[in-house]
Amino acid sequence: MLTGGCYCGLVRYQAEGSASHLVNCHCSICRRTSGAPFVSWFTVPRTAFQFTQGTPTQFKSTEQGLRCFCPDCGTQLSFQHVDTPDEIDLTICSLDNPESLPPEKHIHMESKLSWISLADGLAGTSEANSEE
Numbered sequence: 001m002l003t004g005g006c007y008c009g010l011v012r013y014q015a016e017g018s019a020s021h022l023v024n025c026h027c028s029i030c031r032r033t034s035g036a037p038f039v040s041w042f043t044v045p046r047t048a049f050q051f052t053q054g055t056p057t058q059f060k061s062t063e064q065g066l067r068c069f070c071p072d073c074g075t076q077l078s079f080q081h082v083d084t085p086d087e088i089d090l091t092i093c094s095l096d097n098p099e100s101l102p103p104e105k106h107i108h109m110e111s112k113l114s115w116i117s118l119a120d121g122l123a124g125t126s127e128a129n130s131e132e
């Protein structure tokens with residue numbers, strides 16, 4: 001069982017099953033909606049996920065993308081894409097134990113900030129067709 005929530009504790013979630021697609025996303029939308037140079041995500045089946053406390057604010061970041069945030073403290077929690085309704089992405093760093101899911105690759109490297117110097121040895125892709 002994976003559990004997590006926002007910084008202030010208002011919104012909590014849990015996910016069962018195995019996490020996949022462990023990535024650091026450098027796309028400009030993740031960057032601007034978080035105020036951070038990149039955002040780390042994992043994916044679980046939508047049916048394995050639920051918010052267990054609080055009601056997050058939903059924001060359509062693009063025509064296809066829906067992001068959830070804590071309405072009080074602003075922590076970004078989830079991402080859903082209309083093309084993959086059976087999946088939900090969650091921010092690794094909103095987990096109670098982010099050490100449990102280390103990212104496996106970098107995506108949207110075409111948008112990576114020049115002053116970010118990666119030294120983790122992970123592969124990077126552009127993934128221009130999976131815009132978040």
Ligand SMILES: [Zn+2]
Pocket residue numbers: 006007008009010011070071072073074075
């Ligand atoms: Zn909060």
Ligand SMILES: [Zn+2]
Pocket residue numbers: 025026027028029030031108132
């Ligand atoms: Zn992104």
